[in-house]
Amino acid sequence: MSRIDLTQMKTGESGTVIELYGGYGMVTRLEAMGIRPGVMLTKVSSQIMRGPVIVKIGTTQVAIGFGMARKVIVRVD
Secondary structure, rough: OOEEHHOOOOOEEEEEEEEEOOHHHHHHHHHHOOOOOOOOOEEEEOOOOOOOOOEEEEOOOEOOOOOHHEEEEEEEO
């Protein structure tokens, strides 16, 4: 099991969020989107050259910016 950030996950790969880096405002924003430690998510897609990363949490799909995605640390299953 490796610890990587969301930008390093492959499309279709699933993992568990284990850590969020960043200030209070960013962590709060991620948690409001359902991205918090302990949550299982699946990477749906990402754009080439630092575009948004789309993840699926349960039945919800969320797009987050590249910089924010780099601060979400995941343990890949």
